[in-house]
Amino acid sequence: MLAIFALVAALSLACGPAVAATPPVPADGQPPSGAPAPGLARFYDQHLSWGSCAPFATTPADKQAYTAPRLQCAYLEVPENYANPGGATVRIGLLRVPASDPAHRIGSLVMNPGGPGASGMSTAASFAAQVAATDLGRRFDFVGFDPRSVASSQPAVLCETPAEQDAERAADLSADTSPSGVAKLEAQEKTDNAECVARTGTGTGLLANIGTRDVARDLDVMRAALGDQKLTFLGYSYGTRLGTAYAEAFPHNVRAMILDGAIDPAQNPIDRNVDQVAGFQKAFDAFAAFCTRRSDCALGTDPARAVAAYQALTRPLLDHPAPTADGRTLTYDDATIGTITALYQPAGWQTLNTGLAELARGRGDTLMKLADAYDNRSPDGSYGNDTAAFTAISCVDDPPVTDRATARALDARDRAAAPFEDSGRPPSDALGQCAFWPVPPTTQPHVPNVSGLPPVVVISTTGDPATPYRSGVNLAKDLGARLLTVQGTQHTAFLQGITCVDSAGVAYLTSLTLPAKGMVCAAS
Structure with a gap:
């Protein structure tokens, strides 16, 4: 069973208005038919060098998982600070499972498993065998990434031994x-x-630019480097916050999105x-x-x-x-x-x-x-950097x-x-x-502004312990999205063996067929 962790008691907390006047990420990326913003062309035009995943493993479990056949890994280079694209850079770890039916390939399906601070590379590797026999595995390159500061991405946030x-x-x-x-x-x-x-090791430079605002920008560079005109995205838990931030910044660059286990960005x-x-x-x-x-x-x-x-x-x-x-x-x-x-x-x-x-x-x-x-403590006593990344990202995503x-x-x-x-x-x-925390937050609670966003899907589970059902209802309303309700007590539902949910989600991602209005699936 895949463990997908959301924000728990260590949430960075804030009082304040539920609406911000402007979105948290300016729409300064590369439109599918346009040119990159000044100074960003070299990042958008970069070539990814795919190879063995073994050097990317940061935990004992990853060292074993990353030896699976067909896995390919690469680094994506992005600016540490998008306001200074000529300055320091960050390397983002990517893992993909290439589509098994290249003749009918749609593009890349990029996923984020939540956290913040969870490794998308590790999660994609764990999903590889499961998706291989589905239309997702046949028609998409299944791609997971380690957001800036997380796991294999460099530099990674390090705090305690x-x-x-x-x-x-x-x-x-x-x-x-x-x-x-x-x-x-x-x-x-x-x-x-x-x-x-x-x-x-970077002073406060990386820490000041570590939040969802900047990861959304990285995601658009990733889209271009993967060769996709538009992004197909699967976000779980905190990944719904990232997906929402991307939809605000680059609504015309979205092909399809499933946001499962929603965080309501407008909620205090x-x-x-x-x-x-x-x-x-x-x-x-x-x-x-x-x-x-x-x-x-x-x-x-x-x-x-x-x-x-x-x-x-x-x-x-x-x-x-x-x-x-x-x-x-x-x-x-x-x-x-x-x-x-x-x-x-x-x-x-x-x-x-x-x-x-x-x-x-x-x-x-x-x-x-x-x-x-x-x-994320291994039996040998080592830790992943999940906790450090969780804190660092949370502290710049919301005022304390x-x-x-x-x-x-x-x-x-x-x-x-x-x-x-x-x-x-x-x-x-x-x-x-x-x-x-040594640097200020970079976003505020707000109702997302997603003018021009195509239809997306929000999945919300009635008894979700980490991301309550009502958050999904609210997010679907704010995004003009189709809501798929799951009756059950669990955190997230897609690709977790619920045929009703999986069939609807795969149909949407492959053919853009939305679930029926008011659709309800039972978890068991």
Whole structure:
């Protein structure tokens, strides 16, 4: 099962108007029939040198996956700062699976799996065998990319060493909401930020131009370098935010888009955070209903008491972390992250029950493995740069909360929306890492302006824990898109084995046939 992660509790948060006067990315790219903007011709006209993917692997899993046949990889060069195209450059890693029926090839299907900070190359490699036997694999080059700063892209954002990440997880500083605990947490956040600047190796240059605004510009350079007159795009979760930004900046360059698991760009990010937390509570309640029907449920037999049973298992970790087989200890925060990871898809529910049953016996192994999956920690102790990239991108995509009263009120709202995550300690007024970020944000919440955009498709799932259904409804309205509703409890739906969804999506991408108005598919 593909793990597609959206924005969770570490969202950069903002108060402010829901409408911006201008789109976040100026329409300064290359129209299909026009010339590149001044200084960008060499990027738009570049030739991609496709070859072995082995040098692009940054994790043990990728080293194995990138040896699969038919995979090809290349670097795309883009400006670090589009306002200064003659300055420093960034290399974007690309992975493609060439269309198996070249005679009927449509073009490239470019995908982004979410995050922000997830590797599109890794995800495309994991999809390769699945799409090979479909019209997508026959008629499209299936392309994944690592956005600027992510995984194989160079330079990548680097903040903490693996040992430092393990130590920070073990310290669980966010659990202490006292004034001294808040001071320790914020001191660590400031240290982490300084390390991001120092270890990324470009000062604040890359960090200032790392957000969705600039990745959308990279995507248009990519379109041209791939030889496509117009872009065909598949975006999951955060990838819907990227797709929306591209649609605003380059509406006439879009051929087709599927945006699955939508983020509503017009929503105040504070409300977005609370809605997401409430979504995970709904998913927890669905898990509890599943679990309490089983004789081995770690939460007992009464779904109405499942939250209390869960709290009784996890709250003791605040003072007494549980041991694991590799010598680490499971903290309260890691137990919560592990739980959230399992709630993304029903396929994770049995694993979650196993982890909670282990915790009842005083062990933390399974929940730690789930938290490791979320943090992209490999069994050898190495980490991907997902967490660093997530923070860096989030901090420039939305203005942060800098007011302690607002931070405390938000923590209280989150606890009310998702009581399974309530530690029982007083709400915290700690500011998030983005409050101390060294460069300012580059976008604001706004209603997207997409004049000239062709019909696109938004897929939204009724019980999506990470990107609530209503966000998809709103995004479809704002884009003038066709909404496909999926009934189920999971995060995203396309290419996940739901025949109704997959058939509609493939028909749209290949022939531009929109799903029927009001179409509803069942997840199971």
